Structures are given as C-alpha cells and as structure tokens.
Amino acid sequence: MALASFQYLFSCILLFALLSDAHPSPFEFLKNLQGSQKGDKPQGLNQLKQYLSKFGYINSNIHNPNVQSLESEDNINNDHIFDDALESAIRTYQLNYHLKATGILDAKTVASMMLPRCGVSDIINGHSRMRAARKRTHHHHHRTVSHYKFFSGSPKWPASKTNLTFVFENNTPAEAATAISRAFEKWASATHFTFTRIENNISALCNTTADITIGFHSRDHGDGFPFDGPYGVLGHASPPTRGSLHLDADEPWSIGPMEGHIDMETVALHEIGHLLGLEHSSVEGAIMYPSVSDGMTKDLHGDDVQGIKELYHTV
Known part of the structure; x- marks a missing residue:
C-alpha cells in the first residue's frame, strides 16, 4: 500500500511526477x-x-x-x-x-x-571500511570473519540503557510511524533492547526528552547533510547516543514492496542499526548494506544481529 497521506502532505502530484520520470535520480x-x-x-x-x-x-x-x-x-x-x-x-x-x-x-x-542509499558515509575519517578480513579454512576456501562494522571508537548506549524511547516529529504521517515502529519491534526481538514510543504531545507536556527523534525533511534541513530529492539519499542517522533519524520527505515511500517506490520499513531498519552503533556492512543481504533498490524489502540478517551482539557483548 502506498503512503497516500504521505504524498498529499508534501505534494499531491509528486507520485505522478515520479512515475513520468520528471524527477530523475540525483545520481x-x-x-x-x-x-x-x-x-x-x-x-x-x-x-x-x-x-x-x-x-x-x-x-x-x-x-x-x-x-x-x-x-x-x-x-x-x-x-x-x-x-x-x-x-x-x-x-x-x-x-x-x-x-x-x-x-x-x-x-x-x-x-x-546509482542505487538509492543511506546518507551515512561508508568510510568516516579513514576508518570503518566495509570490506572484511578473510581467512583460509582447511578446505582452502576463503571465509569472511566478519562483515559488520562499528563507528570509529565503537560508540554505544550505556549498559544501563536497554530501554530506548523514541518520538516522531509532528510532520510524520501515521502510516509511516506505524511502519517505523514495526522496524523498532524487529530490532527489539533480535537484541537486548526494548523500544518505547512516546507521543509528541505527551513528551512536551511532561517535559521529557526521548532518546531517539524521528522526522521527515526535504533538501537542506539544517544538519549539514542536505537531502537530494527522489531516489538519492534516503535517510541518515547518528551513532549512539545522539539519537537523530532523518528520512527524505521527497522519496516515493511505500508500505511493502511496490515498483518505483522505496519500502519505509526496510530503510527504517537500516537507520535504526546506525542509531544502535552499526556502520555499513559489505554483506548484500544484510540490512546494514548501504543501498536498496526500489520495490525491494529486506529484513534483519544474521550479520546485523551478530554485529549488535558483539558490540554490546550480549549472547
């Protein structure tokens, strides 16, 4: 199902313009x-x-x-x-x-x-290269030791912080919030974390600050990393513990696979991985692989889960 309400929020003609190739990829x-x-x-x-x-x-x-x-x-x-x-x-x-x-x-x-991708760099300050070391097995085949990577310095949430709260900015459509919340649930089922959504009005009323803030933005949105329109950079997120997740409002988002559209939950899963401390992976099947095709959905991969468990020393 396409996020119809999302399209209307930003431009009622965006979807039709995209399908007529009026907005080619920035790449x-x-x-x-x-x-x-x-x-x-x-x-x-x-x-x-x-x-x-x-x-x-x-x-x-x-x-x-x-x-x-x-x-x-x-x-x-x-x-x-x-x-x-x-x-x-x-x-x-x-x-x-x-x-x-x-x-x-x-x-x-x-x-x-040319594939749509995450805005987080593959290499930061010369560190966190995606490719992994390989070693030979006794069968003379090469086996990859690990593909997942951590941010430089391996930042992570403190051991006492296993329940993370998240809040959506006011411009977030309900259908988008539901899909992103499902992505949090998938990470919760595979890790030692739990995630609790705080309603924006309650957060303001109680003067509480959520650990993670999620919002949709277009082009230059004030963080020094501007978005670039449809089919380019899809989103970006900060490493722990800054808790900032931005998604490009100009993408043709969908809930589930749809040709010409980008699956909301797939991108959210990827960006949450950054929020937890994972960098990009070179495993194409991993959710932390940097790019994704339109019409594609992905789920958590063993490489992603193994990475989080190593980072937080959990079994």
Whole structure:
C-alpha cells in the first residue's frame, strides 16, 4: 500500500511526477561517465568526485575538518581530470561492494553507485571500511570473519540503557510511524533492547526528552547533510547516543514492496542499526548494506544481529 497521506502532505502530484520520470535520480549524471578511467577528462567528473567525497572515498573537510577540502586551490585544476586519487577511490568503492577492483567506472560500478542509499558515509575519517578480513579454512576456501562494522571508537548506549524511547516529529504521517515502529519491534526481538514510543504531545507536556527523534525533511534541513530529492539519499542517522533519524520527505515511500517506490520499513531498519552503533556492512543481504533498490524489502540478517551482539557483548 502506498503512503497516500504521505504524498498529499508534501505534494499531491509528486507520485505522478515520479512515475513520468520528471524527477530523475540525483545520481543520473553517472550514466554519462560510464567507461571513464585514469587520464580521461569527461564532462561531469567533478560531480563524481563530490559523490565519492560525500560517502567517504575521497578526503573532504565535510568528514574531517583537518583534511584539506576538495575545493582548495590545489585541487580546483584537477577537478576535471580522472587522476590517481579518483582511480584509488573507485577501486576502494569496488572492493567494498564486491566488484572487480579495476579503478575504471564500468557498467556494474555505475549501476551500484546509482542505487538509492543511506546518507551515512561508508568510510568516516579513514576508518570503518566495509570490506572484511578473510581467512583460509582447511578446505582452502576463503571465509569472511566478519562483515559488520562499528563507528570509529565503537560508540554505544550505556549498559544501563536497554530501554530506548523514541518520538516522531509532528510532520510524520501515521502510516509511516506505524511502519517505523514495526522496524523498532524487529530490532527489539533480535537484541537486548526494548523500544518505547512516546507521543509528541505527551513528551512536551511532561517535559521529557526521548532518546531517539524521528522526522521527515526535504533538501537542506539544517544538519549539514542536505537531502537530494527522489531516489538519492534516503535517510541518515547518528551513532549512539545522539539519537537523530532523518528520512527524505521527497522519496516515493511505500508500505511493502511496490515498483518505483522505496519500502519505509526496510530503510527504517537500516537507520535504526546506525542509531544502535552499526556502520555499513559489505554483506548484500544484510540490512546494514548501504543501498536498496526500489520495490525491494529486506529484513534483519544474521550479520546485523551478530554485529549488535558483539558490540554490546550480549549472547
């Protein structure tokens, strides 16, 4: 079922505009760069560098204030050249997403990069790379030790804090709140946490602050990480214990699988994982994998649950 009320809240014609392709993905520019490799000077290369910077593959002062920005004088002249740094960044991306690590922007890499995804970086300040160490078994096969990752410093909720309260901002449609609440219930059933919803008016009346605040926002919404419209960045969430979860109001959300739409509960499951302390996983079946296709639903995976149990030292 599509979130009809959600669509009407923001634009009664949004759904029809999306279906007529009036709002292409913000990652559409990647199509024109397919096949690019070191030494090339294609149009739109600066957009590719901004994309890779946004998700942590190229150093930027957005992710680390001590690192020189891409817009510095030294880099402006190189902005339109496929250089060594860009080749290295693409190779790292390919390794993280189990693609052939050529450093060339081939068709499979472009297809992967164009998928709607979480706004949390895959690499933060040079840490939390998605790919995992592998070891050989006695059958001479490689087995991955772990895919899940934690934020740098492994922040987590204190041991005494097993019940987390959450509240929805006033602009949250009822159907969306129900789907997100189901996502919390799934995490509760797989972890030592319980989650309690506080109604916004009760929270204000009792002057209580919930541990987690959830809201829908469009474009620049004041946190330094603006959304980009349909089929781009779907949402982002803070590591423990800041408790902030933002979802893009301009996405074509749905409850359950629907072609051309993004499943609300799937994205909420992913972002709650960040709220609990999980970074991105390189396991494609894991909920903490960074991207998701339209019309797709996902559930918690053993990799996600194993990660939380290790982080909190629970059995």
